[in-house]
Amino acid sequence: MGTKRISFKTNFILTTVFVIGVGFLLLAASHSVGDYWVRIITLMAIYSIMAISYTLVNGVTGIFSLGHAGFIAVGAYTAALLTLPIQQKTMSFFIAPLIWPLNSIQMGFFPATIIAGLVAAFAAFLVGYPSLRVTGDYFAIATLAFAEIIRIVIQNSYSITNGSLGLKGIPPYTNIWWAWGWLLVTIIVIGSLKFSSYGRALRAMSEDTVAAGAMGINVFKHQLMSFVVSGFFAGIGGALYAHWLTTIDPRPTSLGIMLTFFVLIMIVIGGLGSISGAVLGAIFFAFAAQWLRIVESPMNFFGITIPGIPGMSMLIFATVFILIMLFWRRGIMGKDELSWQYIYDHFAKKAGDQD
Amino acid sequence: MIKINNKKDERKDVLRLENLTIKFGGLTAVDSFNGYLKEGELIGLIGPNGAGKTTIFNMITGIYAPTYGTVTFNGIDITGMKPYVITHLGIARTFQNIRLFSDMTVLENVLVAEHSWLQNYKARKILHKHEPEKFPRPHWKPWFWSAVLKTPDYLKMERHMKDYAYELLKAVDLDKFAHLKASALPYGPQRKLEIARALATRPYLLLLDEPAAGMNPQETQELAEFVQDVRKKFSVTILLIEHDMKFVMKICERIYVLDYGKIIAHGVPEEIQNNKRVIEAYLGDESYV
Amino acid sequence: MSHLAQNLINGTLLGGLYALIAIGYTMVYGILRLINFAHGDILMWGVYFALYMVIALSMPWWLGFIVGIVLAGLLGFSVEKVAYRPLRNAPRISALITAIGISFFLESLAVVVFGGIPKSFNIYPKFFNKIVIFNHLRIQMLTFFILGVTFVLLFGVLWLLYRTKTGTAMRAIATDIPTTSLMGANVDNIISLTFIIGSMLAATSGIMWAMRYPQVQPYMGFVPGLKAFIAAVIGGIGSVPGAVVGGFILGMTEILVVGFFPNLAGYRDVFAYVILIVLLMFRPTGIFTVYSEQKV
Numbered sequence: 001m002g003t004k005r006i007s008f009k010t011n012f013i014l015t016t017v018f019v020i021g022v023g024f025l026l027l028a029a030s031h032s033v034g035d036y037w038v039r040i041i042t043l044m045a046i047y048s049i050m051a052i053s054y055t056l057v058n059g060v061t062g063i064f065s066l067g068h069a070g071f072i073a074v075g076a077y078t079a080a081l082l083t084l085p086i087q088q089k090t091m092s093f094f095i096a097p098l099i100w101p102l103n104s105i106q107m108g109f110f111p112a113t114i115i116a117g118l119v120a121a122f123a124a125f126l127v128g129y130p131s132l133r134v135t136g137d138y139f140a141i142a143t144l145a146f147a148e149i150i151r152i153v154i155q156n157s158y159s160i161t162n163g164s165l166g167l168k169g170i171p172p173y174t175n176i177w178w179a180w181g182w183l184l185v186t187i188i189v190i191g192s193l194k195f196s197s198y199g200r201a202l203r204a205m206s207e208d209t210v211a212a213g214a215m216g217i218n219v220f221k222h223q224l225m226s227f228v229v230s231g232f233f234a235g236i237g238g239a240l241y242a243h244w245l246t247t248i249d250p251r252p253t254s255l256g257i258m259l260t261f262f263v264l265i266m267i268v269i270g271g272l273g274s275i276s277g278a279v280l281g282a283i284f285f286a287f288a289a290q291w292l293r294i295v296e297s298p299m300n301f302f303g304i305t306i307p308g309i310p311g312m313s314m315l316i317f318a319t320v321f322i323l324i325m326l327f328w329r330r331g332i333m334g335k336d337e338l339s340w341q342y343i344y345d346h347f348a349k350k351a352g353d354q355d
Numbered sequence: 356m357i358k359i360n361n362k363k364d365e366r367k368d369v370l371r372l373e374n375l376t377i378k379f380g381g382l383t384a385v386d387s388f389n390g391y392l393k394e395g396e397l398i399g400l401i402g403p404n405g406a407g408k409t410t411i412f413n414m415i416t417g418i419y420a421p422t423y424g425t426v427t428f429n430g431i432d433i434t435g436m437k438p439y440v441i442t443h444l445g446i447a448r449t450f451q452n453i454r455l456f457s458d459m460t461v462l463e464n465v466l467v468a469e470h471s472w473l474q475n476y477k478a479r480k481i482l483h484k485h486e487p488e489k490f491p492r493p494h495w496k497p498w499f500w501s502a503v504l505k506t507p508d509y510l511k512m513e514r515h516m517k518d519y520a521y522e523l524l525k526a527v528d529l530d531k532f533a534h535l536k537a538s539a540l541p542y543g544p545q546r547k548l549e550i551a552r553a554l555a556t557r558p559y560l561l562l563l564d565e566p567a568a569g570m571n572p573q574e575t576q577e578l579a580e581f582v583q584d585v586r587k588k589f590s591v592t593i594l595l596i597e598h599d600m601k602f603v604m605k606i607c608e609r610i611y612v613l614d615y616g617k618i619i620a621h622g623v624p625e626e627i628q629n630n631k632r633v634i635e636a637y638l639g640d641e642s643y644v
Numbered sequence: 645m646s647h648l649a650q651n652l653i654n655g656t657l658l659g660g661l662y663a664l665i666a667i668g669y670t671m672v673y674g675i676l677r678l679i680n681f682a683h684g685d686i687l688m689w690g691v692y693f694a695l696y697m698v699i700a701l702s703m704p705w706w707l708g709f710i711v712g713i714v715l716a717g718l719l720g721f722s723v724e725k726v727a728y729r730p731l732r733n734a735p736r737i738s739a740l741i742t743a744i745g746i747s748f749f750l751e752s753l754a755v756v757v758f759g760g761i762p763k764s765f766n767i768y769p770k771f772f773n774k775i776v777i778f779n780h781l782r783i784q785m786l787t788f789f790i791l792g793v794t795f796v797l798l799f800g801v802l803w804l805l806y807r808t809k810t811g812t813a814m815r816a817i818a819t820d821i822p823t824t825s826l827m828g829a830n831v832d833n834i835i836s837l838t839f840i841i842g843s844m845l846a847a848t849s850g851i852m853w854a855m856r857y858p859q860v861q862p863y864m865g866f867v868p869g870l871k872a873f874i875a876a877v878i879g880g881i882g883s884v885p886g887a888v889v890g891g892f893i894l895g896m897t898e899i900l901v902v903g904f905f906p907n908l909a910g911y912r913d914v915f916a917y918v919i920l921i922v923l924l925m926f927r928p929t930g931i932f933t934v935y936s937e938q939k940v
Contacts, residue, residue: 216471
């Protein structure tokens with residue numbers, strides 16, 4: 001009972017059917033739920049991409065980075081600078097003119113996203129190469145410092161990023177299809193990586209770097225590789241995010257440490273190290289953030305108006321986050337994946353319990 | 356049994372340790388250790404707790420860099436190389452306090468060790484430089500991309516890895532637990548799995564750090580047979596650290612005895628058994644003798 | 645010349661503030677091997693406590709400050725008890741994540757309770773704003789006050805750690821928890837005490853920080869907290885005298901670099917981070933401590 005293994009063929013067919021099903025659901029949603037919720041559904045996919053790329057490093061590889069927002073910011077700025085209409089650029093950059101060649105480039109969304117990913121991956125390489133020489137919480141602090149450096153540099157480079165004024169009027173290219181399409185790519189690539197020989201090596205390293213080294217794994221190289229892949233998709237996520245927001249700036253609360261916190265909450269809820277957990281956590285976060293807006297706006301109870309409490313939603317998130325860390329450290333999925341095998345085993349066990 | 360001093364041993368050196376010394380702060384943990392292993396030998400390294408046995412393993416496998424001295428493996432000076440390169444060159448080890456990847460399945464534990472097949476480019480380059488006619492110039496392959504894109508090349512490799520892993524697990528009688536988490540195994544099989552995992556890196560030389568620790572006499576007896584079996588089946592040279600004197604005396608061809616970081620005796624088991632200094636070093640703890 | 649002297653004074657001042665915060669970091673890290681991310685936020689709460697004691701309960705400023713500092717100590721005590729103690733034997737990463745969560749929680753709670761808008765911290769007597777002139781050097785009375793308090797506290801802490809029995813127990817626990825508990829010290833109490841002292845020092849530093857840049861807001865603890873952590877790393881994390889020296893080195897560097905290269909002012913925070921990264925790369929144990937081997 002319960003030990004039957006689902007064949008590759010069955011898995012493939014079920015997954016294809018599932019993906020097509022999700023596609024139809026999205027199509028139906030984009031016609032029925034209204035613009036506002038379509039935007040939220042799009043955001044869910046963007047968050048998912050950020051969360052999956054984060055969990056690859058923090059969960060699967062087991063190195064704790066706090067620099068994720070830095071790579072998202074690099075991706076966001078790169079893509080935005082590439083797609084902004086030239087006219088808009090000359091208008092926005094009034095403190096210092098934008099440098100060549102950025103001031104004369106305007107390209108499509110897809111190439112801009114790819115370049116954003118590559119630039120973020122390169123940034124991840126530059127950050128990871130020195131940072132990975134230290135371990136544990138030192139690594140966390142080093143990456144946090146790098147992310148802050150990235151943010152401060154963005155804030156001060158007026159002729160490249162428009163400094164603290166930020167970028168405005170970014171074309172709203174990110175729609176439900178771009179976001180969910182890229183999410184599919186992210187899941188396929190990082191999933192394929194996790195379930196390959198390389199993924200096994202990463203998981204082994206997350207448990208014991210010394211033993212992994214003794215088994216012939218070049219720990220530094222593999223950690224760096226995972227960090228760079230994560231940076232690439234963080235950059236993609238950033239590019240999508242920028243074209244979803246249409247306005248970006250380098251405040252700590254927008255593309256700074258706060259964003260890293262949010263993505264951390266998502267992957268802690270979903271279970272550190274699980275791709276499907278990251279998606280579930282991201283969807284939950286995007287949804288809950290909307291739902292919690294109620295607490296922050298005035299409410300009417302039987303004629304008595306209770307004023308909204310600003311900041312309440314963040315407080316609730318923080319509380320949930322701590323409670324999860326204290327009492328439910330596994331999160332929704334733990335390190336497991338929501339595969340057909342997982343579902344089958346789950347139900348087989350339930351059926352077994354009833355017998 | 357072979358007497359050491361009788362005549363020159365014609366077999367080639369697998370491992371040669373010369374003046375191996377390591378200091379931590381002011382403390383000399385291992386002091387001028389000299390030793391060798393011939394091809395196919397099964398050698399014991401014994402000594403009281405804290406004598407520096409595991410430290411010698413850590414120097415051989417590159418976890419510590421020795422303060423002085425050299426480690427030569429198959430004629431290559433491997434002193435100060437990174438652990439993973441040393442593993443690729445053909446030294447595998449187990450740990451005193453079992454260090455399996457406990458969240459992963461038994462099969463995955465073995466597969467992790469086989470991952471080195473994909474990425475031992477650096478080691479093969481060293482081998483090529485050392486013996487060009489025996490080891491052809493290695494060609495770097497983009498295995499990472501193949502693994503992500505699941506190319507036929509990679510899938511073939513993965514299948515090959517799995518087959519060999521099952522073969523290994525069968526050899527240590529663990530194949531029926533392949534999909535169990537490693538932490539779910541009882542203690543004895545965990546030790547065996549650790550040996551299987553080490554064998555999966557395809558070593559010439561196997562270092563076993565207290566394989567019989569925590570086992571009862573019967574299990575120890577089985578382990579002794581198992582180790583000899585492994586040596587024959589996989590034609591590896593074995594160096595093992597052990598506390599259990601009976602175990603060592605039974606299976607080892609030669610024994611090095613270490614105390615306070617220095618060799619106090621070296622010889623065939625009978626010689627060691629009657630060596631005065633060894634008895635002194637172990638005095639007060641009769642269970643060993 | 646007077647430019648340099650002015651900068652040296654400012655550097656000492658900033659360094660002292662960092663040093664007071666860094667002590668809490670370094671003591672907690674020394675004992676629990678935990679980066680107490682919430683340290684900067686406890687500082688912020690201490691400042692708010694003091695502010696509200698004075699504004700809402702109309703205490704005299706000095707009493708308000710003392711009560712605020714004591715309350716911050718209590719907050720540090722409760723954070724350890726509620727959040728860190730249950731995770732003492734959990735993987736270190738879990739404790740770190742929890743610490744981040746606590747930090748986030750304290751910030752959000754402050755936003756909810758006090759509002760997100762910066763509040764003015766003009767509750768100290770006007771006397772502190774008076775400026776004394778020593779041949780061309782313009783020094784605020786506040787500077788003397790801050791320097792005085794800082795040095796008294798720094799020497800107090802060092803005295804406590806090196807000259808009292810409690811201090812010896814604290815230092816002993818930092819090297820080896822199991823052995824120390826065998827020697828009869830109550831580990832839990834000493835850890836609690838460490839959190840209380842660390843939090844009170846941070847709150848004191850925070851209040852003086854708020855007096856100097858007279859405002860307070862819920863995220864004010866983040867940057868000083870991070871900088872103080874860097875100071876602790878410079879001095880070799882775990883070492884209290886090291887943290888003090890690290891604090892002064894960091895404060896002085898920041899002030900001098902900005903003082904002599906004013907057009908780099910926007911990058912002021914970057915220096916600290918670069919120092920941190922370079923240090924972690926080449927001497928992760930700080931500039932004072934000796935390297936210790938980890939047993940494999």
